Amino acid sequence: MTALDSIMNNETRSFDCTTATTANNNNYNINGSQLNTPTTTVTIFGFRENDVESIQNYFSNIGQIDSISREDDTNDTNYLNITYKNLVSFQNALNLSGILLDGCIIGVVPFKET
Numbered sequence: 005m006t007a008l009d010s011i012m013n014n015e016t017r018s019f020d021c022t023t024a025t026t027a028n029n030n031n032y033n034i035n036g037s038q039l040n041t042p043t044t045t046v047t048i049f050g051f052r053e054n055d056v057e058s059i060q061n062y063f064s065n066i067g068q069i070d071s072i073s074r075e076d077d078t079n080d081t082n083y084l085n086i087t088y089k090n091l092v093s094f095q096n097a098l099n100l101s102g103i104l105l106d107g108c109i110i111g112v113v114p115f116k117e118t
Contacts (some may be wrong), residue, residue, distance in 0.1 A: 012106070022097075045115035046086055046097045048085075048111070050108050050109055051110060055106050060086075066096045066100075067092065068088065069089060071087045081082045098114065
C-alpha cells in the first residue's frame with residue numbers, strides 16, 4: 005500500500021523529518037542556512053471553506069502550534085497560516101504539500117510576507 009493509499013483510506017500517518025515525503029515526492033529538507041530562518045510558519049491552501057476545522061486538526065497532529073491565522077475575517081479565503089514552535093514540525097508540514105485530504109489536493113509552502 006502506498007502512502008497515498010493510506011491517506012485516501014484515512015489511515016493514521018506518523019511523521020519523521022528524515023523520511024517524510026509528499027504525494028508528489030517533494031521533500032523540504034532543512035539545511036544549515038535554514039536553521040536561522042526567521043519563521044516556522046507555513047501557508048496551507050487548496051481546501052474547501054467547510055474543511056477549515058479538519059485542516060487545523062490534521063496539521064495540529066504534526067507538532068506543537070504557536071498560532072493559526074487567516075488573512076481576514078470574512079472567511080472567503082481558502083488558505084491559512086500555521087506557525088509551529090520548531091523547525092522539525094515546520095519541515096514536516098511542508099513535506100505534506102500535495103496530499104489528498106477530503107477530496108482536495110492540499111498545498112503547503114513556507115509563509116512569505118506580502
